Amino acid sequence: MFGKIREGLKKTRESFGKTIDSLFKDKKEIKKTIEELEETLILADIGISTVSKLIKGLEKEDNPKESLMKRVREILSSAEPFKTQNQKPYIHLFVGVNGVGKTTTIGKIARKRSESGERGVVAACDTFRAAAVEQLDIWAKRSNVEIVKNLEGTDPASIAYDAVAKCVSKNYDFCLIDTAGRLHTKHNLMEELEKVVRVINKGLSGAPHQISLVLDSTTGQNGLNQAREFLSKIKVTDLILTKLDGSAKGGIALSIVDELKIPISYVGVGEKVEDLVLFDAEEYAQGLFE
Ligand SMILES: Nc1nc2c(ncn2[C@@H]2O[C@H](COP(=O)(O)OP(=O)(O)OP(=O)(O)O)[C@@H](O)[C@H]2O)c(=O)[nH]1
Numbered sequence: 412m413f414g415k416i417r418e419g420l421k422k423t424r425e426s427f428g429k430t431i432d433s434l435f436k437d438k439k440e441i442k443k444t445i446e447e448l449e450e451t452l453i454l455a456d457i458g459i460s461t462v463s464k465l466i467k468g469l470e471k472e473d474n475p476k477e478s479l480m481k482r483v484r485e486i487l488s489s490a491e492p493f494k495t496q497n498q499k500p501y502i503h504l505f506v507g508v509n510g511v512g513k514t515t516t517i518g519k520i521a522r523k524r525s526e527s528g529e530r531g532v533v534a535a536c537d538t539f540r541a542a543a544v545e546q547l548d549i550w551a552k553r554s555n556v557e558i559v560k561n562l563e564g565t566d567p568a569s570i571a572y573d574a575v576a577k578c579v580s581k582n583y584d585f586c587l588i589d590t591a592g593r594l595h596t597k598h599n600l601m602e603e604l605e606k607v608v609r610v611i612n613k614g615l616s617g618a619p620h621q622i623s624l625v626l627d628s629t630t631g632q633n634g635l636n637q638a639r640e641f642l643s644k645i646k647v648t649d650l651i652l653t654k655l656d657g658s659a660k661g662g663i664a665l666s667i668v669d670e671l672k673i674p675i676s677y678v679g680v681g682e683k684v685e686d687l688v689l690f691d692a693e694e695y696a697q698g699l700f701e
Pocket residue numbers: 507508509510511512513514515516537543590591592593653654655656657678679680681682686
């Protein structure tokens with residue numbers, strides 16, 4: 412059976428993998444091949460510094476394609492894999508720019524946790540759009556979890572606080588906190604996020620246990636810039652790469668791991684509840700090529 416990550420990488424593989432294959436099959440001068448390879452890697456949204464690592468001295472290798480695949484594998488497994496801790500309640504915060512897939516990802520995780528017998532809440536701290544709360548409400552019902560949402564005039568931090576307090580008092584297993592999409596360049600919104608984190612920590616020492624930055628893989632290198640900004644403001648623990656199924660820019664995962672040294676925890680490969688899978692460096696590397 413083919414894995415979901417491989418399936419999600421179909422578009423990337425069709426442009427990237429196929430080009431690389433034909434590059435190495437053409438009996439051209441190896442120098443020329445490496446030059447073209449460099450271009451292909453950059454076009455697949457792998458940043459320049461990572462590309463340099465991938466191609467350095469490749470022409471001297473006995474089997475350049477094999478060596479390239481090995482290097483890709485090494486880079487993808489270079490960040491310490493993300494491990495969920497066993498805290499109860501487990502407080503998990505989701506952040507990211509607009510429309511990347513935060514709410515959908517929360518819905519998927521809520522369902523998984525609920526199906527495995529855990530009890531918990533989702534917190535609708537997106538107070539900008541009424542529709543955002545409704546969207547989370549639908550997921551909550553589908554997943555059979557409670558939702559904590561705003562009363563008139565409450566701010567995101569106080570909703571997060573209420574949600575955490577509820578989980579503590581009811582001895583729940585998890586709390587998934589949704590936030591409004593925000594541009595990483597908007598200073599006041601980033602400050603609001605810092606406040607949410609602070610207030611959660613007041614509600615439960617050591618929390619949030621996980622802060623996932625959700626990135627849309629179709630945005631490629633721009634996602635890397637977003638990540639840098641978020642990382643400079645809050646303690647992001649891991650990245651969730653969504654919409655891999657619609658993206659030919661799956662190469663971005665290499666830049667993320669190589670440049671930010673932050674693990675990818677999950678990969679989103681579609682809109683349905685089952686379309687969220689744990690990141691697997693080996694399957695990802697393989698899926699880029701074949
Ligand atoms: N194809 C595909 N679509 C996805 C994936 N994840 C999310 N989406 C879709 O992306 C769109 C935006 O998802 P949301 O979950 O609303 O994104 P968000 O980050 O909560 O957006 P804001 O709250 O507006 O910032 C929706 O139409 C989702 O169905 C994925 O892995 N693959």
